[in-house]
Amino acid sequence: xxxVWVFAENYEHGLELLQIGRSLADKTGVxxxxxxxGDKEVGQQYIYYGAHQVFILPPLAEDQPLETYxxxxxxxxxxxxxxxxxxxxxxxxxxxxxxxxARLNTGLCSECIELDIKDNxxxxxxxxxxxxxxxxxxCKTRPQMATIPVHTFTSVTDLDNTRQGIIxxxxxxxxxPVKVRDRQPRAQESGDITRSRVxxxxxxxxEKEEDLKLARELxxxxxxxxxxxxxxxxxxHWMPQETYIGxxxxxxxxxxxxxxxxxxxxxxxxxxxxxxxxxxxxKDEDAPIxxxxxxxxxxxxxxxxxxxxxELARLKKK
Amino acid sequence: xxFKLTEEQELIRANMREFCEKYVDPVxxxxxxxxxxxxxxxxxxxxxxxxxxxxxxxxxxxxxxxLTYTMVIEELSRSCAATGFTLxxxxxxxxxxxxxxxxxxxxxxxxxxxxxGEHIGAFALTEPGAGTDVGAGSTTAVLDGDEYILNGxxxxxxxxxxxxxxxxFAITDKTQSAARGMSAFIVPKDAPGFKVGEHFYKMGIRASxxxxxxxxxxxxxxxxxxxxxxxxxxxxxxxxxxxxxxVAAQAIGIAQxxxxxxxxxxxxxxxxxxxxxxxxxIQWMLADMATDIAAARFLTYNAAYLKDQGLPYTKDAxxxxxxxxxxxxxxxxxxxxxxxxxxYIKGFKVExxxxxxxxxxxxxxxxxxQRMVIAANLLR
Amino acid sequence: MFKISLNIIACFKWVVxxxxxxxxxxxxxLVLDRAGYRISDYDRFAIEEAVALSEQYGGSTTAVTVGFPAxxxSLKDALARGPEKAIFINDPAFANLEPSQTAAILAQSINNQxxxxxxxxxxxxxLYAQQVGPRLAEHLNxxxxxxxxxxxxxxxxxxxxxxxxxxxxxxSMPLPALVTVLPEINSPRVPGLKxxxxxxxxxxxxxxxxxxxxxxxxxxxxxxxxxxxxxxxEKFDANEDDLKRFVEVLLRAGVxx
Numbered sequence: 034x035x036x037v038w039v040f041a042e043n044y045e046h047g048l049e050l051l052q053i054g055r056s057l058a059d060k061t062g063v064x065x066x067x068x069x070x071g072d073k074e075v076g077q078q079y080i081y082y083g084a085h086q087v088f089i090l091p092p093l094a095e096d097q098p099l100e101t102y103x104x105x106x107x108x109x110x111x112x113x114x115x116x117x118x119x120x121x122x123x124x125x126x127x128x129x130x131x132x133x134x135a136r137l138n139t140g141l142c143s144e145c146i147e148l149d150i151k152d153n154x155x156x157x158x159x160x161x162x163x164x165x166x167x168x169x170x171x172c173k174t175r176p177q178m179a180t181i182p183v184h185t186f187t188s189v190t191d192l193d194n195t196r197q198g199i200i201x202x203x204x205x206x207x208x209x210p211v212k213v214r215d216r217q218p219r220a221q222e223s224g225d226i227t228r229s230r231v232x233x234x235x236x237x238x239x240e241k242e243e244d245l246k247l248a249r250e251l252x253x254x255x256x257x258x259x260x261x262x263x264x265x266x267x268x269x270h271w272m273p274q275e276t277y278i279g280x281x282x283x284x285x286x287x288x289x290x291x292x293x294x295x296x297x298x299x300x301x302x303x304x305x306x307x308x309x310x311x312x313x314x315x316k317d318e319d320a321p322i323x324x325x326x327x328x329x330x331x332x333x334x335x336x337x338x339x340x341x342x343x344e345l346a347r348l349k350k351k
Numbered sequence: 352x353x354f355k356l357t358e359e360q361e362l363i364r365a366n367m368r369e370f371c372e373k374y375v376d377p378v379x380x381x382x383x384x385x386x387x388x389x390x391x392x393x394x395x396x397x398x399x400x401x402x403x404x405x406x407x408x409x410x411x412x413x414x415x416x417x418l419t420y421t422m423v424i425e426e427l428s429r430s431c432a433a434t435g436f437t438l439x440x441x442x443x444x445x446x447x448x449x450x451x452x453x454x455x456x457x458x459x460x461x462x463x464x465x466x467x468g469e470h471i472g473a474f475a476l477t478e479p480g481a482g483t484d485v486g487a488g489s490t491t492a493v494l495d496g497d498e499y500i501l502n503g504x505x506x507x508x509x510x511x512x513x514x515x516x517x518x519x520f521a522i523t524d525k526t527q528s529a530a531r532g533m534s535a536f537i538v539p540k541d542a543p544g545f546k547v548g549e550h551f552y553k554m555g556i557r558a559s560x561x562x563x564x565x566x567x568x569x570x571x572x573x574x575x576x577x578x579x580x581x582x583x584x585x586x587x588x589x590x591x592x593x594x595x596x597x598v599a600a601q602a603i604g605i606a607q608x609x610x611x612x613x614x615x616x617x618x619x620x621x622x623x624x625x626x627x628x629x630x631x632x633i634q635w636m637l638a639d640m641a642t643d644i645a646a647a648r649f650l651t652y653n654a655a656y657l658k659d660q661g662l663p664y665t666k667d668a669x670x671x672x673x674x675x676x677x678x679x680x681x682x683x684x685x686x687x688x689x690x691x692x693x694x695y696i697k698g699f700k701v702e703x704x705x706x707x708x709x710x711x712x713x714x715x716x717x718x719x720x721q722r723m724v725i726a727a728n729l730l731r
Numbered sequence: 732m733f734k735i736s737l738n739i740i741a742c743f744k745w746v747v748x749x750x751x752x753x754x755x756x757x758x759x760x761l762v763l764d765r766a767g768y769r770i771s772d773y774d775r776f777a778i779e780e781a782v783a784l785s786e787q788y789g790g791s792t793t794a795v796t797v798g799f800p801a802x803x804x805s806l807k808d809a810l811a812r813g814p815e816k817a818i819f820i821n822d823p824a825f826a827n828l829e830p831s832q833t834a835a836i837l838a839q840s841i842n843n844q845x846x847x848x849x850x851x852x853x854x855x856x857x858l859y860a861q862q863v864g865p866r867l868a869e870h871l872n873x874x875x876x877x878x879x880x881x882x883x884x885x886x887x888x889x890x891x892x893x894x895x896x897x898x899x900x901x902x903s904m905p906l907p908a909l910v911t912v913l914p915e916i917n918s919p920r921v922p923g924l925k926x927x928x929x930x931x932x933x934x935x936x937x938x939x940x941x942x943x944x945x946x947x948x949x950x951x952x953x954x955x956x957x958x959x960x961x962x963x964x965e966k967f968d969a970n971e972d973d974l975k976r977f978v979e980v981l982l983r984a985g986v987x988x
Contacts, residue, residue: 042896162752169954211904214890216901341974362927399922
C-alpha cells in the first residue's frame with residue numbers, strides 16, 4: 034500500500050504524526066500507514082485514530098537498540114513504495130530516518146517545520162544557517178521523506194473505536210552487532226520544557242548561579258518552568274542539558290516566553306520562534322532580542338524580576 | 352610588490368584569534384581592572400609555542416619571520432594590548448638582544464628558556480634621570496675578578512616584577528661618551544644584590560607589570576656581558592628599532608579593536624529613530640579610522656619586511672611606530688566619542704582602548720624621539 | 732596501557748560562517764558573497780575526538796572533507812588540529828551538495844582506505860541536516876551510533892554513551908564503526924604555533940570528481956529566504972508604572988491568570 038507512512042518511536046509522537054499524516058493523505062487522496070514499535074495495542078489505537086494500515090514491528094531483545102528496525106523498515110518501504118514517509122525527529126528517529134533514506138536512495142528533509150502539498154508534490158520547509166534562513170525544498174525521488182520535530186503538530190484527537198484497518202505483523206528480525214549494555218534514564222531534575230505553557234528563560238545576563246532563584250520564583254508564580262540558553266547549560270552547567278533552548282537544544286512553543294538577560298543570538302531565538310508571546314527583560318536596549326519580542330522591558334533584571342514576582346503574587350492573592 | 356599574505360600567515364593569524372577568544376577575551380576586563388599579571392595566559396602562550404616565535408627552532412623558537420610575528424602581536428593586542436605588550440617586550444626587547452648579540456653559550460643558557468616560555472624576559476634601560484636621553488644613565492658596572500658588580504636603579508622596567516632574565520644597561524667606561532662607554536649585561540633575577548623595587552600602577556595596559564629594578568652591588572659572572580664592552584648603546588638602539596615595530600603592531604591592534612567596537616555599536620545604537628551609523632558624522636569617523644589603520648599597517652608591515660630582508664629599517668620602524676601610535680590614540684578617543692556616555696563607563700572595551708592607546712605614543716621612544724630619528728635620517 | 736592502534740577518519744565540512752550572512756532587506760534574500768568560511772564548529776569536536784583517541788590508544792587520524800576548490804584553505808587548519816594527513820575530495824561541482832550526495836562521495840572515497848573508526852560531527856554548521864554520518868555508515872555497511880557523548884575502546888569493541896530522548900544509552904559495537912559526536916564530548920584544543928607550521932608538511936591526498944561516480948541530488952530547493960519573526964516590539968521602561976502596565980498587557984493577552 035503506497036500513500037503516507039509515519040514512524041515514531043513512541044505512541045505520543047505517533048499521534049502527532051498521524052495528525053499531519055492524515056491531512057497530507059486526505060489532500061492527495063491516499064491512505065495512511067503507521068508503524069508501531071513492538072506493541073500491537075499501540076497499533077490498534079493508531080487505527081482508531083485514523084490509520085488505514087499499521088505495521089507492527091516485533092519486540093526487540095533487551096540488548097537491541099531501536100535502530101535494529103532499520104533494515105526491516107527500509108525493506109518494506111522498498112516493496113510497497115510509499116509516496117511520503119515521515120519520521121518523528123527524536124534523536125533515534127533522526128538516525129533511523131537518515132539510514133532508511135540511504136537504503137532507499139532518496140532525499141530526506143531534516144527537521145521539517147512546515148509541510149504542504151503543492152502540485153501533488155510535498156513541499157517542505159526547514160531552517161538553515163543556524164536559524165538565519167528558511168529553505169523550501171521538494172524531494173524528486175521516492176519516497177519523499179522528512180523528519181518532523183516533536184510537538185510541531187498537535188496530536189490527533191479524532192478517536193473512533195469502530196474504525197477498522199489492516200494490521201500487518203512483521204517476522205522477527207535479525208539482531209545487529211550494536212548491543213545496548215545499559216540504559217540510564219534522564220534524571221528528572223526538570224520537567225519537559227517543550228510542553229510548558231509558560232517558560233522563564235535565563236541567559237548570560239544572569240551573573241551568578243544563585244541568582245537563578247529569582248528566575249525560578251517568577252516561573253513558579255506564573256505556573257511555568259525554567260529554561261536557559263546553551264551557555265548556561267553547556268558551559269556553566271548551572272542547569273540540566275535538556276533545559277536549554279536553541280538550534281541544537283529544545284524547540285519550544287509556550288503561550289508565554291519571558292527571556293531574562295538574553296541577547297538574542299539566532300541559535301537561541303530559532304528555538305522560540307513559535308512561542309505565542311515573547312517577552313524580554315534586558316538592560317541593553319540594543320540587544321537583538323528586542324527585535325523579536327512582543328513586549329520588552331529595558332531594565333536591570335535584578336530590579337525588574339523581583340518587582341514583577343511581587344506584583345504577580347499580589348494579583349494572585351486577589 | 353606583493354602585498355598578499357601567505358596562506359600560512361593567514362592561518363597563524365586565525366590561530367592567534369582563536370587563542371584570544373578562548374583564553375584572552377574572557378579575562379581581559381578583569382586583568383585590566385585589577386592590574387593583574389595574566390600568568391595563566393602567558394603559560395598558555397608558552398605551551399602553544401608563541402613565546403619565541405621569531406627565533407630559530409634550535410633555541411626553542413618557531414622560526415617565523417618578523418612580518419608574521421608583527422601580525423601576531425597585532426592580533427593579540429586587538430584583544431588585550433597589555434598581554435600583547437608583555438609578549439612583545441619578552442620577545443623583542445629581552446630575547447632580541449640575546450639572540451642578536453649573545454654568544455652561543457649565552458643563547459643556549461638564556462635564549463632557549465625564554466623562547467620556550469620557561470623564563471620571562473625584561474629590558475632594563477630607562478633610569479629616573481635617563482629616559483629619551485639614554486646616555487644620561489648613571490648605573491655602573493665594574494669588573495671585579497670574574498664578576499661584574501652593577502650599581503644603580505632602573506625604572507619603568509616592563510615585565511620587571513615577573514621576569515627571570517633581564518637585559519640591563521650600565522656604564523662600564525665613564526671616560527667615554529654614552530655611545531661608547533655603555534655595555535649590556537644579562538642579569539638573572541637571582542643574582543646577589545638584585546632586587547625588584549617599587550611597582551607602578553598605570554593608566555593603561557594595566558595587566559602589564561612595571562617596576563623599578565634596584566642593583567645594589569649586584570654580582571654577575573663576567574660571561575654575562577652581552578657583546579663587547581662599550582657596545583651597549585648600539586645594542587639598545589638596535590633593540591629599540593625592533594621593539595618599535597612591535598609597538599606599532601600593538602597600536603594597530605588597539606585601533607582595529609576600536610574600529611570593530613565602533614562599527615558594531617553604531618549599527619545597533621538607535622537615536623532619533625535610526626542607527627547612529629546612518630549619520631554622516633559617524634560614517635566619516637569610521638572611514639578615517641579604517642583608512643589610518645590601513646596606512647599604519649602598510650608602514651609597519653613594510654618595516655618588518657625590510658628587517659626580514661636584512662635592509663636598513665630604523666627610519667621605517669620609527670615612522671611606523673610614530674604614525675601607528677598617534678593614530679591609535681586619536682581613534683581610540685573617537686571610538687569613545689562614538690559610544691557617547693557608554694564609552695566612558697568602565698567595562699566598555701573602548702574605555703580601556705583609549706587608556707591603552709596612550710602609552711604607545713610614549714614607550715620605546717616617544718613620538719618626539721621618533722621624529723628625531725626620522726629627521727636625523729633625512730638630514731644626514 | 733595496551734595499545735590498540737586505531738586508524739581513525741574524522742570528517743569535516745568547510746561551511747559559510749553564518750555570523751557573516753547578510754540579508755537584502757528588499758527581497759529578504761540572503762547575501763552570502765562576502766561571508767567567510769570556517770571548519771564547521773560541530774566538526775571540530777569530531778577532529779578533536781579522533782586525535783584524542785589516537786593519542787590515547789595509539790594510531791593515526793586522517794581528516795577528510797568534501798568541498799569545492801576554495802575549501803583547500805581548510806586543510807592546513809584541520810591538520811593543525813592534530814590529524815596526520817588529510818584527504819581532500821574536491822570538485823567545483825561540490826559547492827552545494829545535499830547530504831545524500833556528500834555521504835555517497837565520502838563512501839566512495841573512504842571505501843579503499845583502511846580504517847577502524849569514522850567520526851563525524853552531529854550535524855553541519857550550515858545545513859545541520861544530521862544525515863551524513865548515518866548515511867555514510869549505511870553506504871559502508873558498518874555499525875553506527877549517533878549523538879555520542881563519550882567513547883572508549885575495549886579491544887576491537889567501541890563503547891559509546893549516546894543521548895536518546897529518555898536519557899543515555901550505553902552501547903557497544905565492533906570496529907570498524909561510525910559515530911557522530913555531540914559538542915559535550917570534549918573541548919577542542921586551540922592549535923599551537925608549531926602545530927600550524929607542521930600542518931604545511933603533512934600529506935594531503937586529493938581526489939577529484941572525475942575519480943568518482945557521479946551523484947545526483949534527490950532534493951530540489953524551491954527557495955531560501957531569511958527568517959523573519961514579526962513581533963509587536965513594544966518596549967517598556969523599568970519604572971513602576973511601566974511594569975504594572977506590562978503585567979496588565981499579559982493579563983489581557985490571556986497568557987497569565
